[in-house]
Amino acid sequence: MNQFLLIIVPLVGAALAAAWPSNRTRPWFLPVFGLLHVVLTFWLFINPPVVAPEAWLGFDPLARAVLPAVSLLFLICAAYGVSYLRIRSERPNRVFVALLLAILGLLSAGHQARHLGLLWIATEAVTLAAVPLLHFNATPRAFEATWKYLLVGGTGIALSLLGSFCLGYASLHGGGVGDLTFTALTAQGAGLSRPWVLTAWVLLLVGYGTKMGLAPMHTWKPDAYGEAPSIVGAILAGGVTTVAFTAILRVRSVVGAAGEGHIADRTLLLIGLFSMLVAALFLLGTRDFKRMLAYSSVEHMGILSIGAALGGAGVAAALFHVWSNGLTKGALFLSAGNIRRAAGSPSMDDVRGMSLLTPRSAAIFVTGMFAVTALPPFGPFFSELQVIRAALAAGQGVATAMFLGCLLLAFFGLTRVVFGIVDGRPRPTTRANAQRFVETAGVIVPPLVLLGLSLWLGLFTPAILREAWAAAATQLFPAP
Amino acid sequence: MSGGTLNLLIGLAMGLNLLALGSSRLPSLIRAMSLQGVFLGVMPLLMEYETLNWRVVAVALATMVGKGVLIPGLLRRAMRAANIEREIEPFISFVPSLLLGAGGTIAAVALARALPLLPEHAGTLLVPGAIASILTGFILLIGRAKAISQVCGYLILENGIYLFGLLLIHSTPLLVESGILLDVTVGVFVIGIIVDRIQRAFDSLDTRKLTTLRE
Amino acid sequence: MTLILDLILRLAVWLLLAPLLPGIINKVKAWVACRRGPPVLQLYYDLAKLWRKGVVLSTLASPGFIAGPAVAWVALTGAAMLMPLGPAGSALSFRGDVLLLIYLLALARFCTAWAAMETGSAFEGMGAAREVSYAVLAEAAIIAAVLSLSVQTGSVSLVTMLSPSAGAGAVLLAAGLFTVLLAENCRVPFDDPNTHLELTMIHEVMVLDHSGPPLAAILHGASVKLLLFAVLLVQAVLPMGELPPLGVAGALAAGVLVVTVGVGLVESLLARLAFRRVPLLLTTAFLLCLFALLVAWKGGAK
Numbered sequence: 001m002n003q004f005l006l007i008i009v010p011l012v013g014a015a016l017a018a019a020w021p022s023n024r025t026r027p028w029f030l031p032v033f034g035l036l037h038v039v040l041t042f043w044l045f046i047n048p049p050v051v052a053p054e055a056w057l058g059f060d061p062l063a064r065a066v067l068p069a070v071s072l073l074f075l076i077c078a079a080y081g082v083s084y085l086r087i088r089s090e091r092p093n094r095v096f097v098a099l100l101l102a103i104l105g106l107l108s109a110g111h112q113a114r115h116l117g118l119l120w121i122a123t124e125a126v127t128l129a130a131v132p133l134l135h136f137n138a139t140p141r142a143f144e145a146t147w148k149y150l151l152v153g154g155t156g157i158a159l160s161l162l163g164s165f166c167l168g169y170a171s172l173h174g175g176g177v178g179d180l181t182f183t184a185l186t187a188q189g190a191g192l193s194r195p196w197v198l199t200a201w202v203l204l205l206v207g208y209g210t211k212m213g214l215a216p217m218h219t220w221k222p223d224a225y226g227e228a229p230s231i232v233g234a235i236l237a238g239g240v241t242t243v244a245f246t247a248i249l250r251v252r253s254v255v256g257a258a259g260e261g262h263i264a265d266r267t268l269l270l271i272g273l274f275s276m277l278v279a280a281l282f283l284l285g286t287r288d289f290k291r292m293l294a295y296s297s298v299e300h301m302g303i304l305s306i307g308a309a310l311g312g313a314g315v316a317a318a319l320f321h322v323w324s325n326g327l328t329k330g331a332l333f334l335s336a337g338n339i340r341r342a343a344g345s346p347s348m349d350d351v352r353g354m355s356l357l358t359p360r361s362a363a364i365f366v367t368g369m370f371a372v373t374a375l376p377p378f379g380p381f382f383s384e385l386q387v388i389r390a391a392l393a394a395g396q397g398v399a400t401a402m403f404l405g406c407l408l409l410a411f412f413g414l415t416r417v418v419f420g421i422v423d424g425r426p427r428p429t430t431r432a433n434a435q436r437f438v439e440t441a442g443v444i445v446p447p448l449v450l451l452g453l454s455l456w457l458g459l460f461t462p463a464i465l466r467e468a469w470a471a472a473a474t475q476l477f478p479a480p
Numbered sequence: 481m482s483g484g485t486l487n488l489l490i491g492l493a494m495g496l497n498l499l500a501l502g503s504s505r506l507p508s509l510i511r512a513m514s515l516q517g518v519f520l521g522v523m524p525l526l527m528e529y530e531t532l533n534w535r536v537v538a539v540a541l542a543t544m545v546g547k548g549v550l551i552p553g554l555l556r557r558a559m560r561a562a563n564i565e566r567e568i569e570p571f572i573s574f575v576p577s578l579l580l581g582a583g584g585t586i587a588a589v590a591l592a593r594a595l596p597l598l599p600e601h602a603g604t605l606l607v608p609g610a611i612a613s614i615l616t617g618f619i620l621l622i623g624r625a626k627a628i629s630q631v632c633g634y635l636i637l638e639n640g641i642y643l644f645g646l647l648l649i650h651s652t653p654l655l656v657e658s659g660i661l662l663d664v665t666v667g668v669f670v671i672g673i674i675v676d677r678i679q680r681a682f683d684s685l686d687t688r689k690l691t692t693l694r695e
Numbered sequence: 696m697t698l699i700l701d702l703i704l705r706l707a708v709w710l711l712l713a714p715l716l717p718g719i720i721n722k723v724k725a726w727v728a729c730r731r732g733p734p735v736l737q738l739y740y741d742l743a744k745l746w747r748k749g750v751v752l753s754t755l756a757s758p759g760f761i762a763g764p765a766v767a768w769v770a771l772t773g774a775a776m777l778m779p780l781g782p783a784g785s786a787l788s789f790r791g792d793v794l795l796l797i798y799l800l801a802l803a804r805f806c807t808a809w810a811a812m813e814t815g816s817a818f819e820g821m822g823a824a825r826e827v828s829y830a831v832l833a834e835a836a837i838i839a840a841v842l843s844l845s846v847q848t849g850s851v852s853l854v855t856m857l858s859p860s861a862g863a864g865a866v867l868l869a870a871g872l873f874t875v876l877l878a879e880n881c882r883v884p885f886d887d888p889n890t891h892l893e894l895t896m897i898h899e900v901m902v903l904d905h906s907g908p909p910l911a912a913i914l915h916g917a918s919v920k921l922l923l924f925a926v927l928l929v930q931a932v933l934p935m936g937e938l939p940p941l942g943v944a945g946a947l948a949a950g951v952l953v954v955t956v957g958v959g960l961v962e963s964l965l966a967r968l969a970f971r972r973v974p975l976l977l978t979t980a981f982l983l984c985l986f987a988l989l990v991a992w993k994g995g996a997k
Contacts, residue, residue: 121660124667132670140692141693154634154671158638158641162640165645165647172598172648173597178650193596195595575975578975578978
């Protein structure tokens with residue numbers, strides 16, 4: 001029952017927010033319902049319910065390992081959202097608030113979906129719900145980004161539907177009844193028709209990989225993250241991509257059950273390394289610090305994909321990375337939003353010396369950058385270390401070397417842009433613009449909290465979290 | 481009997497693909513797409529006419545109304561509201577795209593013979609039709625400059641996936657089908673809104689003007 | 696003796712009936728436009744008048760200016776002799792005569808274009824260039840159609856190719872061949888026979904400088920070609936194998952009449968295509984014939 005509440009509560013919140021008359025007080029719906037969701041999620045996290053195998057929706061180990069991170073990230077972003085929408089009080093926020101809450105509900109549905117069709121519906125709905133959020137700023141650039149997001153994302157989502165049908169047909173062709181719950185598909189295992197399973201895997205990987213932002217299907221990401229409000233960027237990068245990742249993990253377990261796991265692993269490894277490489281190269285070239293975050297997100301999706309390719313230990317490490325990356329990236333997005341607002345431009349050609357104008361945001365931005373490039377003792381360092389350990393244990397020496405090389409390149413790219421913005425003397429125009437922006441507690445505390453969470457995750461990874469990640473890995477890769 | 485009629489309908493839908501590729505004006509492109517939608521709506525009725533139940537009828541009706549009337553209506557309205565020129569400007573001009581589409585159709589027929597299919601599906605054109613429509617959709621998506629023609633390409637792509645989905649008509653539950661249909665409709669609705677906004681922001685629906693964002 | 700009689704009879708039928716077709720087309724167009732229109736036999740009067748007139752010759756022109764139309768006319772008449780007429784068969788039939796038919800048509804086109812170039816006028820040259828470039832595309836469609844017919848029947852002789860019942864791709868083939876007919880005979884979506892603006896003409900601009908008997912030969916040859924294509928279309932599509940000979944003749948005549956009226960209707964209802972759209976339509980015709988070929992192939996494999 002409670003797992004349905006996770007979906008229903010935010011959706012009710014969305015409906016209420018849509019009906020609420022006051023533009024000024026409406027943003028408070030975000031933290032209130034975010035808090036409710038967090039409480040519910042962590043209650044379920046500590047007392048995991050028993051999920052019936054044939055259930056279409058359930059708080060199963062995989063959902064337990066990921067959903068709390070999304071929920072936590074949403075709550076903190078929601079708190080930031082209140083101050084953000086106060087600054088942007090000139091724009092109507094009815095659609096914005098309602099759809100953000102709807103996305104939370106749909107994300108909960110997507111993470112808990114144990115049925116291929118339901119998973120698709122939830123993911124597509126999240127994609128569509130995010131559209132009006134992207135063009136909240138209503139600039140021509142924002143519409144251009146939205147259009148590209150719609151076309152690329154829509155095509156990806158269409159391909160994943162085709163892949164779902166192919167998987168269904170694999171079951172039908174193998175003599176099954178075409179039951180699309182993951183439990184039934186895994187149970188049919190080797191009875192699935194091989195050619196159709198492989199077709200389905202390719203289509204689903206491309207489809208959900210588009211949603212996740214793996215290269216070469218990542219092209220919507222820089223545009224969308226660059227033009228959307230930073231709070232939307234944080235939720236897209238930490239929540240929406242995660243649901244696509246869990247989708248790929250669930251499909252991967254079906255493909256593994258059908259006996260084609262090694263092929264799936266190889267494609268995941270290749271696409272992951274390719275994403276890291278592409279992201280690292282683009283990071284060396286970009287001059288826009290919000291687009292930089294998008295490429296960094298592509299890079300980390302590559303890390304997740306590599307983790308997923310390395311079997312049980314790798315999946316546990318990847319799930320750890322979902323937490324550490326989501327929270328750290330959230331801190332980066334929110335502080336970048338502050339800097340963007342104060343500087344009036346996202347390009348390092350125009351922006352300099354932000355450490356003088358917005359010292360607190362700049363400090364968070366720099367620290368977050370070091371955290372996300374895996375500086376100890378932050379979370380990403382430990383999660384990436386685990387991925388490397390898993391890779392070496394699996395005998396993937398060359399892949400590990402490439403992985404480390406890409407990390408180094410990405411580090412150069414990120415520091416180049418970040419210090420270009422933070423350092424130096426601010427331009428007069430920037431100085432004038434920055435005077436209208438005040439670093440209130442409302443916009444500083446949320447990214448600081450996220451950064452703190454990342455640090456806490458790295459230093460004192462709670463045993464219950466480790467246990468949750470390991471349980472999810474055993475759910476996907478049952479010990480032979 | 482119904483198998484022959486079904487194949488005829490799918491063949492016509494494949495012909496409409498080529499028509500869509502060759503049409504040089506937006507209204508005829510939209511018409512080809514909506515006609516294809518109606519054909520697609522009739523197909524489940526033909527496939528299931530022995531064991532007809534309310535579920536199949538509901539899906540068929542929803543498809544016909546959604547793909548044949550609602551979505552094309554929305555697009556026509558967007559076209560009128562945006563007051564754009566009716567001429568389609570192609571990146572890939574008509575003759576090459578037509579030849580590509582025809583080649584794709586032939587390849588789809590050949591490919592479908594190589595795929596392992598259940599005996600009851602081996603004789604139908606469902607799989608070739610699906611592959612051909614998906615290819616057509618991609619050609620339109622890549623090869624046309626106007627936002628509305630790209631949307632039409634996207635919808636033809638969806639039609640192809642729907643054709644493939646008909647293979648699973650016995651096993652997918654109604655909830656899933658209606659959810660998928662709903663998502664597609666909402667998707668086009670959202671696209672319609674964006675098209676409208678793009679028109680206002682850029683004073684044009686030519687996607688070649690959307691080139692500010694790049695590295 | 697019977698052979699010669701047959702040949703003479705056949706020639707008489709082709710040559711005498713052919714000018715009727717443009718007359719019918721014009722009548723249909725007039726009828727759609729609610730006009731009275733020229734009499735059905737107008738072309739006969741025109742031909743008779745032209746035959747009596749003298750020839751204006753440019754000082755630049757070589758004998759090819761006269762020889763071109765004459766050779767074209769002979770080639771078209773020869774092609775008509777190859778075309779079987781239902782139960783009567785054709786005057787001359789052998790393996791591969793369909794190739795000869797295609798070559799004769801090409802020869803006729805070449806000669807008209809040659810004669811047009813002889814005048815040294817820019818307009819005629821332009822018309823010839825257009826005619827030939829469209830013909831290249833139309834020829835691809837004809838070859839695909841011929842291939843589909845020969846695959847369907849397993850023969851390369853016109854008599855056997857055109858005799859059997861229609862295959863599954865008959866509708867596709869009919870649409871493709873009808874488009875080719877319109878293109879080859881310079882009818883409306885491709886060319887407007889009534890236009891008076893040289894820049895937009897294709898076929899008409901080629902014959903602007905001809906006069907007298909050569910012009911008569913060109914006009915008559917064009918009508919023979921129209922009849923030829925109509926007969927080909929009807930025989931390729933209609934299943935007439937089981938009918939009695941008289942029925943076949945009736946069906947053939949009725950089919951040709953339907954095609955002619957169809958051309959008239961197309962001319963009244965459609966506007967001419969812009970030049971850059973023409974290749975698209977011809978490609979469509981080619982694809983229609985190609986898919987007819989595929990259907991014939993697939994049907995044959997089963």
